[in-house]
Amino acid sequence: xxxxxxxxxxxxxxxxxxxxxxxxxxxxxxxxxxxxxxxxxxxxxxxxxxxxxxxxxxxxxxxxxxxxxxxxxxxxxxxxxxxxxxxxxxxxxxxxxxxxxxxxxxxxxxxxxxx
Amino acid sequence: xxxxxxxxxxxxxxxxxxxxxxxxxxxxxxxxxxxxxxxxxxxxxxxxxxxxxxxxxxxxxxxxxxxxxxxxxxxxxxxxxxxxxxxxxxxxxxxxxxxxxxxxxxxxxxxxxx
Numbered sequence: 001x002x003x004x005x006x007x008x009x010x011x012x013x014x015x016x017x018x019x020x021x022x023x024x025x026x027x028x029x030x031x032x033x034x035x036x037x038x039x040x041x042x043x044x045x046x047x048x049x050x051x052x053x054x055x056x057x058x059x060x061x062x063x064x065x066x067x068x069x070x071x072x073x074x075x076x077x078x079x080x081x082x083x084x085x086x087x088x089x090x091x092x093x094x095x096x097x098x099x100x101x102x103x104x105x106x107x108x109x110x111x112x113x114x115x
Numbered sequence: 116x117x118x119x120x121x122x123x124x125x126x127x128x129x130x131x132x133x134x135x136x137x138x139x140x141x142x143x144x145x146x147x148x149x150x151x152x153x154x155x156x157x158x159x160x161x162x163x164x165x166x167x168x169x170x171x172x173x174x175x176x177x178x179x180x181x182x183x184x185x186x187x188x189x190x191x192x193x194x195x196x197x198x199x200x201x202x203x204x205x206x207x208x209x210x211x212x213x214x215x216x217x218x219x220x221x222x223x224x225x226x227x228x229x
């Protein structure tokens with residue numbers, strides 16, 4: 001069984017640029033969530049996708065956007081990058097039936113550095 | 116609103132000693148509670164979860180946690196620390212109803228001294 005995979009693992013961008021991060025959910029999982037983990041902090045919820053629609057959003061500005069595709073994979077897009085966007089971005093998926101208990105399966109993350 | 120507070124950003128124990136990582140939660144409705152572990156340069160791995168069944172929850176790698184409603188706590192313990200337990204540990208909470216996103220604490224870095 002393939003777990004959650006994310007790409008790229010590391011990337012460097014400059015302020016004002018745009019970035020797209022990708023996530024393949026674990027087989028059989030239909031819900032994908034994205035979290036931002038700044039250095040020395042716990043992960044913070046960005047948003048969640050279910051059936052290709054946003055299904056909950058944290059306290060992040062609209063320049064953070066996402067997509068979910070029919071195969072349940074997902075993208076996180078960030079426009080107009082700021083220095084504070086430097087962080088580890090974690091994708092997590094969950095299968096049908098666990099939405100009631102909230103267990104999430106995380107990928108290893110994409111580390112974004114904004115210069 | 117839900118939140119968790121992890122007391123102690125760094126904890127050091129000797130190999131073979133008891134591990135105790137503290138977590139207190141705040142939730143206006145019955146919570147689900149989780150402990151995740153993060154090894155360097157890796158994602159988060161679920162250690163255990165409380166979902167309103169037994170208050171004493173056993174997880175992987177010998178860890179367990181006890182849900183204490185009166186103390187709003189969900190502390191993580193392991194009787195005997197192993198070198199491989201060195202990692203960052205995160206407590207997280209979500210409500211039993213509504214949105215299923217998790218609210219994480221700021222983490223506790225566990226160091227195991229040989």
